Amino acid sequence: METPWLVSRRGILAAFTGLAAISAASGAKARAALRFGLTPVFLDNDWQLLERLSAHIEESTGLGIEYVQRRTYKEVVALLLLGEIDAAWLCGYPLLQYPNRLEAVAIPLWQGRPLYRSYLITADDRTVEDFAALRGDVHAYSDPDSNSGHLVTVARLLELGERPEQFFARTFFTFGHRNVVRAVARRLARSGSVDGYVYDALAATEPELLARTRVVWRSEWHGFPPVVVGSEARGTRAEALLLRALFDITQTEAGREVLRMLQLDGFVPPQPDSFDSIARLMRLVSERG
């Protein structure tokens, strides 16, 4: 059986323990290590996955890596802006909020393309066929700075001429795409906004959870959440080594294992228009008046 990388909260605690050990081990190398930021919003931590990623980067480049875990995108972005961390795996939405300070350096390939989309999901036994039928729901978002888990839904409501704060009876953030699925599956929320990549990946790892939900609406395609570096780290050797490790991820056994666990195909450099669709949604929201 495949090792699930989208794990429960208990898994996170285990991962933290693992991270502490890794951090302590890498302390000796001090500043030579690359500090890499993560959130459970997108990547629900699995220490095995992180260990393999470390192993791959170290094997292919000799670069040590230090993981820094925060609950929200906002916290990780703050660390990036402060230069506390060198790189992070972020969503396109927070990236675009700081175009001068943050830069996307690599985009994962999912099903052969650097794209993903947002799903609106609801309970499997509910007979609704369109977005409008979700009016009055208790709705679960993942993170306020998540494109697929917040921005897409808000923008879509604006496109439909709705007021997002009034369309749903009640909304809350779960700070994790998997948590959105859990909230809907357990009927805590009647509907939720979730990353389509995470949702589909759960089909392999937690099919029973997914079986209690179904997709009501799928958004257009957007640029896949990229690996981002802060302006302080740009042009450094560490950045170059990180990029080489990511683009050559299929070259090592550990790297291939990472891709298998993430159900991804590899990493590619971003294109200038990779996140244009997200930028359009941001404009829509900011111009709402």
Next chain:
Amino acid sequence: MRLPLAMPLSLRVPLLVAGLMVLMGIVASQLVLSALNRAQVRQLTDLAEIEFRALSTSLGPYVQRDDIWEMFDILDRATLREGSFRPISAALVDARGRVMVSSLPEAHPIGSNGAGLVEEAIRLDDIRFDAASERIAVRNTVVWQGRPLGQLVIDFDVQEFAAERRRALFSLLLGNAAAILILSVAGYALMRRVLAPVRRLTREMEQPGGTPQPIAEALIPARDAELAQLYHNYNGLILAVQARTATERRLAERERYVSLGRLAGGLAHEINNPLGGLLNTVDTIRTYPDRPDVVRDSAELLERGLKHLRDVSRTTLDMHRNDDGASPEKVQLALQDFDDLHLLIRPEIERKAQILDWRIEADGSCCKGLPAGSVRQIALNLLLNAAAVTGPGGKLGLRVKPDGDSLCLCVWDAGPGFSDSVKPRLLSDEPVEPGGGLGLRVVRDLVKSLGGTIDLGRSVHGQNEVRVRLPLRGRHV
């Protein structure tokens, strides 16, 4: 509880012990269960307090920030825990009675009415535990930094506690049942053992068809003073009864000889009377041997006299045969027996110059089935008694007549009647007081043995009369 009195002591005592054990078992079980209940409630309260404290501390900051997901996650994780006392579900209800979050959102969605949840739950400081319930809902206020944030209602799984109580009850029932059974059986065995000497005594007293015998000295339990005393008393009683029976038998024998003596006197008189005439006749024959007419007349006279003597001696022999017990019961009564009786009693009557009224109104068929010896003895004793109580020249009589299925013998006399001290001899089985004859008691015993009855009454002439009714056709006891 009333035990049937007919139940033997060896059963009654174990049953009483079993009953007392049941009663004691119920009381003890109640005490144990109530103690267990108190202990369980204390334990439940302690565990619930720990749970509430932990959850309140975890929930506090999230409630303040209205972080629904974290609140849900905390409650959800609490219900996923293993253990004998774990929350099955938990819900947080705000001050307006609305559900803030529940671990069972399907049953209690966010914003739904949660007042019922709070009302149905018992307060943390007032936990009660119903043995039948497998879950209890407990509520307490969540306070964060001194501010009440809402009511936390936790549904606890108490199956393990209920099961423990059921197990305790089952063990108590099983233990009590076993104890009752063992004690009852042991009690029964013990009582059987304790009562064994009493049962032996009972068996001795119930000897079928035989007379009770004293218990041998070797069989008397020496170690048990009370039982030994009982056995000795019993033996004393048996010996006293045997002595009395022997005395009565001796007295009866004496009475019989007395009556025989009186009869013998009469008999001698009866023989003596004709003897003088007969001797004279012998002299006459000797004097006139050559006168055939005189010899013939004398011979006839001699024959009559000798026949009379033969009759007298035969009657006496019959009585004697009766006395010897040569199966007198096999000789059936005939009217001839009354003639013999008449012959026997007549000397006594004549000696006292009394008048005897002799009426035999029955025919031979009326006497069938009755033993001759017994009936003759009954009639003779009653007639001798009548002759004795009737003064010289007085009247007495016998009347024999059929009375349905019985033969009635009525003996009357002109005497003063039976005194109160004499009546019991004839009419009851009371012990015979010393100082009197046993003739009447012999009459009673014989009548009883023939299944008959005795009444006292008045004859047609107004005299005292004894009426003996003897059933025919062999209805003897």
